[in-house]
Amino acid sequence: MELSNIHSAARIVPPALPRRGPFMAILIIAISVLAVGYLYFHNPAEHHLFPTCLFHYFTGLQCPGCGGTRAAYALLHGRLGLAIWYNPLAVLVAPIALLWGVDRVRRVWRGDVVSNCFTHIPPRVVWGLAIFLTAFWIGRNLPGYPLGP
Template identity: 35%
Template structure:
């Protein structure tokens, strides 16, 4: 583990974490909004364009309702709306935490989010989830 860069003042450290803090603030604001404004009630959010045009569920369908359920500590309900979105939350928190820590320590940001094999694997998971939730065998994955 690399040490904190010597000679960095508090103002320099604060400036280096402004981007992660800004992302956290914007995410928190969006999460609070979705927690307060119920996506289960019609008229608050637009319909998924893919669902509207094709009648099929996209990988993101149900994510707003899942985040609303998570905001109300209903993990089972969130998993019922979009299990893939719920499963990605811990990974996103981990990557954000790593970014914030590296910024605080003055270490350079990584040039890639993850190893390409992991990204290809994630893409494969998303495609399988997308297809499965639109079949009769995967109807339990539909929101």
């Protein structure tokens, strides 16, 4: 339909669409690869060049993300059990975050307005996630918590 209009003589041709998409997408991919590569070769349990959790630093308590970097390191090396021991929430969130990242890069590449692929999840699931997150935050600091770190 659009192509047939090219032949109408008096039409002023729009300027080329700005195409920053591929550049931005490649930049995001490059930074992600660097970060994951660094994590793959540096065990956070032995190296100190990782961001520390300030909630843990000031309160001594575990936040819902504590152990997340070590869990990601364990996941990268295929040690699922160890990853769950460090932080089961991080293991749960990792595939969601991966899906989100891939969707985001795809949209940036195409020059789409960035939208969200998680709007059609049943609200109960999202509520469940919020409750699980809060319960995990509290629960992992209670005496009977079975996992680490």
